Amino acid sequence: MTEFSGLGLIEPLLRAVAEEGYSTATPIQAGAIPLLLAGRDVLGLAQTGTGKTAAFTLPILQRLFQNKKRVAAKSPRTLILTPTRELALQIGDSFTTYGRHLPIRRTVIHGGVGQSPQVAAIARGTEVLIATPGRLLDLMAQNHVRLDQIEVFVLDEADRMLDMGFIRDVRKVVAVLPKERQTLLFSATMPDAVVDLANSILTDAERIEVTPQSTTVERINQRVLFVERSDKRRLLADLLEDSAMARTIVFARTKHGADRIADHLKKAGIAADAIHGDKSQSARVRALESFRAGELRALVATDIAARGIDIDGISHVINFDLPNEPESYVHRIGRTARAGTDGSAVSFCDHEEVGYLKDIEKTIRQPIPADTDHPYHAVDVAQIHASSKPPPRPKAPGSNRNQNNRNQQQARPRNAGTNPAPKPAAPAKAAQPKPVAPAAKAPQKAGKPTGAPRPDAARNDQNRHDRRPAPHAVSHGNTHGASKQTPRAAGTPGGNTPMRRKPSAA
DNA sequence: AAAAAAG
Known part of the structure; x- marks a missing residue:
């Protein structure tokens, strides 16, 4: 169990977290928050429901506040890209909730609604811009937003973004971001296209995995x-x-x-x-x-x-x-x-x-x-x-053939990318599984950790100064020894399926 | 094949 109070968050954030009724961080929060506060890039294999959103919202707010600077008109300091409007709004809510005691502004932009209020908010100045790709490119083309002051870039649901054909849009956006920045990429699965994307936009990233799927x-x-x-x-x-x-x-x-x-x-x-x-x-x-x-x-x-x-x-x-x-x-x-x-x-x-x-x-x-x-x-x-066909037998882990079906094969931390990785002078602390109980209550429910992030290798990128090795190897333990999928007895109705009704009039 | 996202 990791308490929020032990993660290095400042008081206004802890207060907001407490006001939401949370005290215990989920595994991804416990793992990611210290890394993000330290400015590291993170590759997160996680979907919503693991506490992912709060895991990046809190440290981003803190960094923006601690390095407070005047926001130039039209030039946000943080960009968060999401595939759907609903997700963008949800993340916007998260910034509102956790940033309520900090003077950090956030603006959500997406299609389907008039652009004027969005344009006005960006012109007034906003620290955080949360966007769907279409409207962002639209406003960029009209010179309503500039991305040259971006310090933190978050790509959420990267796999879905690619599924939906946003890869070109994402690349267009990335092309105009400052090379020196902090980048976070979240994805529920790791198909090759996401690995490629991760390789090209992350620098010396820590990989953090949670497996909500098997556990959920x-x-x-x-x-x-x-x-x-x-x-x-x-x-x-x-x-x-x-x-x-x-x-x-x-x-x-x-x-x-x-x-x-x-x-x-x-x-x-x-x-x-x-x-x-x-x-x-x-x-x-x-x-x-x-x-x-x-x-x-x-x-x-x-x-x-x-x-x-x-x-x-x-x-x-x-x-x-x-x-x-x-x-x-x-x-x-x-x-x-x-x-x-x-x-x-x-x-x-x-x-x-x-x-x-x-x-x-x-x-x-x-x-x-x-x-x-x-x-x-x-x-x-x-x-x-x-x-x-006979009911599928559970297979030995590792026998899966499908790129998309990633959730059985992780457990060992890897570098974000596939590039051969000369290890920088990073503390080579072995990832010792330190049990972290699944958080009962945390900003976004529980998930389970599998991988221990580990300071890892450099990339082929030119700009990699300002990247320090991990101060410590965060090792959230493997708590799901018991979470292997156990086939249930087929046809044994148990539990709460509510369907005992007799044929109704039809 | 359908869905999402800029209109």
Whole structure:
């Protein structure tokens, strides 16, 4: 357990943290905050829900405050790039919350809304600029923002950024940043493209890993319900009438589908709304806010909400459609079981989705127990699934073949990049696993550490002065000896899947 | 294949 008070944070920040009700740092916070305060570059393998946002918000605020200087008009000192507008707003909130006792301004810019207020705020001067790529480039082209004073650059959700085709935009932005700066790159996975990007923008970075996936997945009660496509909506409405499903996020594969599902629920008298990329920004904000406020029983979303969005108290995730990308399944169900609570993930599987289900089971290395005790159970779909292959056996770690499926193979710290790495005069302290209990309460819930960051090698970059070796090798221990994925007994319904209803009138 | 992001 690491207390925030021991991380070297200044009083106004500790006060804000305490006011939020937190005292214990999550592993990524315990590991990253001292490094970031010391000015190091960090490569963080982590997704939201591990406390990642606070892990960089707090030290950035502190550094900006301690090296206080006048902000020239249009010239922010920190740039944070995120793939989605919602994420940008969320990070903006984090700066507001933790910076409330410091005179540090922050501005969020993204598309879908008028640019004038954003332009005005930047012109007035803002220490922190949080942006989605499109609007940032837009404002840069119009000379409304300059990036030549950037001291800290954060690239959040880098893998997703690349998935969404932002690599060129990111490169354009990086090209105009000062070479001498502190850079943080966060990514949930490490495909080659992210490794390349990390190599080119980080200098002498520490790598910090947390594995929310395996651990989160463990705490989630997963079930699959075989159902014909035509019965899905009725099944969903039935499930949602159950009072246990107080706050449920329903994932659909398409934007249109999400709308139709939300309409159907509304007609059935269930407070629901949809969120997806075709909705106006105000509608997106409204849906998210009312869901957060508890006014909606269900939020129907596309994968816009699969990652990153951090909402407390989501009791259930329902995959109305199975994602065709297995990784997406893991991200989706990770919306529940946060803050150390339990959660349930219920996946509908129809005829055409059996193959997706198989892929998912392979990726998570465990079969998902079927729950047949519901009114719309489709026997034939279940049979297709049962006969298609034996349930996947857990494989030995290291046998995974998929770049995206990174979460089994880390455990040993590595350099951020792949370049041959002459070790600088860094304290070669072996990474001794020092147990760090998973934080029960921290700005953004718990995660688990796996890797011990280690002062590491130089890169091929020209500018690498101002980079000191790590003052100490932070070693957060491997706390998840017990967190290996254990396949559950298939078909053993246990726990809180609320589906004991008898066929309703339909 | 769909989704996100600048219009």
